[in-house]
Amino acid sequence: MFGKLFKKKEEVTVIALTAPVNGKTVALEDVPDPVFAQKMMGDGIAVEPADGEVVAPVDGKIVQVFPTKHAVGILAENGSEILIHIGLETVSLDGEGFISHVEExxxxxxGDSLISFDLEVVGEKAKSTVTPMIVTNTDDMSEITIEGKDAVTAGKDELVVVKK
Structure with missing residues (x-):
């Protein structure tokens, strides 16, 4: 009878993800990899990096640093799971040119430093330097809004707003 009255309401929380790298934004649909372009891993945006410094787009906990240091996963305070994948087909570099500044x-x-990478090495040896930032648990979120920006500054410019 009083179940609805005392039932804990699910909190709606909104977070904004800033650019993980300095550079120019690329719509996810334009990323030259079907896994990202078709949003198989989730919704988000990508950035063509101007340099090799990756920073945290949001406050959270590092839940995964790939052994090859080409990608990092962050659990945001609202439960969003964020994947930053540096370049395309960079796992084959086996860590060459990548330095991780964080651990699981x-x-x-x-704005905290996550990974540094050699933009020249990635540019020469990988398919692309474009760096997707994906909300991998998109289905658990109530709304994801992609901000329309062109040139972005890492840790400063908001690119994605995620509502749970």
Whole structure:
């Protein structure tokens, strides 16, 4: 009888993801890889990097650093799972040109350094340097809005707003 009265309401939380790298935005649909372009891993945006510094787009916890250091996963405070994938087909570089500044379990603040990479090495040896940022649990979120920006500054310019 009083179930609805005392039932805990699910909190609606909104977070904004800033650019993970300096550069120019690329619509996910324009990323030259069907896994990202067809949003098989989730919704988001990509950036063509101007340099090799990747920063945290949001406050959260590092839940995965790939052994090849080409990608990192962050759990945001609202439950969003964020994947930053540096370049395309970069797993084949086996870590060459990548330096991780974080480990699984670390807590990060928006703008904290995550990974440094050699833009020349990735540009020469990978399919592309374009860097997707994906909300991998898109289906668990109530709304994801992609901000229309061109040139972006890492850790400063908001690119994606995620509502749970």
């Amino acid at each position: 379990g670390d807590r990060v603040k928006q």
